[in-house]
Amino acid sequence: MNLFAVDAADRLMLDVAADSLTAAGGIDSRLGRGGRVAVIDDGYGALTLGAIAAHDLHGVRVHQDLLTGELALANNARIVGFTDRFTTHELGPELLGDVRVVLWRLPRALSGLAETAEAIARFAAPEVEVFAGGRDKYLTPAMNEVLAESFGSVRASRGRQKSRILLASDPKSIGEPRFPVRNRLDDRDLDVVAHGAAFSGPRLDIGTRFLLDYLERMKPDARDAIDLGCGTGILAAALAKARPGIRVTATDQSAAAVASTRATAAANGVADRITVLQDDAMSSAPDNSADLVLCNPPFHVGAAVHTGSAIKMFQQTGRVLRPGGELWTVYNTHLNYRGVMERMVGKTDVMGRNRKFTVTRSVRGLHDAEQ
């Protein structure tokens, strides 16, 4: 167990769910041994691999929103020799059909919580037991209320080491799915489609709105553009609609974001020019392959203000932009990213500033390409 990152909430979930996991780990004539256990949003694999190890499970079904989590689980599973004990799935019937036990690391966004709760209630077995855990500091009473929309019984476990579990059972019958949500932004002539866990939901973030005001000034002759950290794909869709000749690659590390962006592209009739990829800061994009990158960078990792992902994005942008290519960014002015963009991408000018946000353009210098 100490080969991979595990915290008190993971341990509490594994302990509280132990009897249920043993019961669900029995041989099922159709699904095989343990095929009735699902794990959702495991951070690095501690829940999945911990449950497999403690209960000799096979056929565990796993969904993780973040690509980094998926890679960590795969890597840790190789180390402990459990790669053949689980399969990964999108949030839906393949993941949850007939499942009796769900171990679920609670997401922070209530709409992400609502979509997953609804999917469990819709597809899992009527006797399903959900063990949804997290650190006390991230749990709110509103989470119980959201779970209670999909389950007849919701209660909290006793806390241990600043962690707690919400136990949900008795799934309600769910009518029409509420997700993804579709919203028309009339003033931008855009439709947005959002899965629960996607940034800003079906609304236009105020920073993104400010960046969109500069769309016409962005590199006019660009052929290949990237929407980096695409969320619901608003930037990609707006750019593709405004410029009929442009091709856009939209990337995000979140499965919910990528699914939302595909749906947003289709809703705006530009899916043929938007390629959507789940990727960590566009690491798989080739060098010198884009003329324009649009980015409203993340500034949260978990609850902490952390700029690591944004800096990684700028670093990758310096590699992926062609010489003369442009990065357009919007950020909370206090984050002051200008210096780091200047170093990692090229000459950076402030193009606009309002009470809260700064929009910058960074141009990749010719000499950088020769280094």
Ligand SMILES: C[S@@+](CC[C@H](N)C(=O)[O-])C[C@H]1O[C@@H](n2cnc3c(N)ncnc32)[C@H](O)[C@@H]1O
């Ligand atoms: C501030 S949101 C912007 C979303 C969208 N572009 C918009 O303007 O509405 C930042 C996005 O970056 C994504 N993100 C964070 N870290 C990332 C990483 N390392 N690689 C790819 N995407 C990442 C988040 O999932 C989130 O969707």
